[in-house]
Amino acid sequence: MAERKTGFFDGMEFADFWDDNPYYARKYTEPSPDDGLIAEVEAELGFRLPDSFIELARIRNGGGVKRNRYPMTTPTGWASDHIAITGIYSIGRTATWSLLGELGSTCMRDDWGYPEWGVGFADTPSGGHEQIMFDYRQCGAQGEPSVVYVDQEADYRVAPVAPDFATFICGLVSKEPYEEALDAEFLAQARKAVQRGGLSPILRSCLDAAPDLPDGEALLRRLAGRIVTAKGSFSLYGDDDSYLMYDAIFWLYSKLKLASSFDDYFDRAEGQTGYALCHRFMLRSSIVADPYGFCTGGYSESFVRDWWDQRIASGDLVLVDGGYRFADAYAAAIPNRLRAVS
Secondary structure, X not given: OXXXXXXXXXXXXXXXXXXXXXXXXXXXXXXXXXXXHHHHHHHHHOOOOOHHHHHHHHHOEOEEEOOOEEEOOOOOOOOOOEEEOOEEOEOOOOOOOEOOOOOOHHHHHHOOOOOXXXXXXXXXXXXXXXXXXXXXXXXXXXXOOEEEEXXXXXXXXXEEEEOXXXXXXXXXXXXXXXXXXXXXXXXXXXXXXXXXXXXXXXXXXXXXXOOOOOOHHHHHHHHHHHHHHHHOOOOOOOOHHHHXXXXXXXXXXXXXXXXXXXXXHHOOOOOOOOOOXXXXXXXXXXXXXXOOOOXXXXXXXXXXXXXXXXXXXXXXXXXXXXXXXXOHHHHHHHHHHHHOOO
């Protein structure tokens, strides 16, 4: 094996580079790798790791980073002018985010379908839907790879990032210059999603079954727009507008089915599998055969359960013939409450 080069990071200041939060120490960092471990990991990956990556691992083997933004000239699913990373994978197999770890490069390849021509070495705040990878297509498995961004949500679209790992590390900057612009960009995207994003087929079926709410889609979009304006995202918590959205979605759900329990309503109709009638596929998750944009993308079970419990305690949500529905007077008021949203 050719002798490895060093000195890639001579003179680089690491004082404000690593994030010392104990979470990253537990989930990303492993002891400095010896030659034996490096050889084992490379053999299992099928690629020679860049010398600069190994040098950094001997400074610190994986971890979260404070300088976690990299400027881009190519727009990505993250932003128009930069990408963000959460942490750098360690060389090893014991940390959750190590190259061979539970959620590391091999997991992203085998379970998430990321390309086999490279090695994922950094994750992003997208929770697995983006990867920063070494690209060996031009240099071969034993060569010096470039660094690329891969967007799983866009059919694994690839965008070039840096010619090599050392350039990538030295080019990372803090998030502050991007925060204001990114907040504005996220707000614009969220507004676009609630104004024009497709509705889930199940939610549309529920609206079709509600002739007493012929303007239901427009009313839902108007309420969602007010939520986005107030919070900067389509996020439902324990506030009044969130509770009105919970009311509206359950009211629509009840046009097709009565829930036998909270769990039945919230996650999946009992006895059904796949794309079933439930809150999850009406509003929360767009990861289905026919993706849609009008969704929160969040889980929020505790908030919805609190809403459910409060509606039962107030007598507005009642159990009738084995199923839950709104009391008649409460149900009749929901269309007017939606129309009152400014």
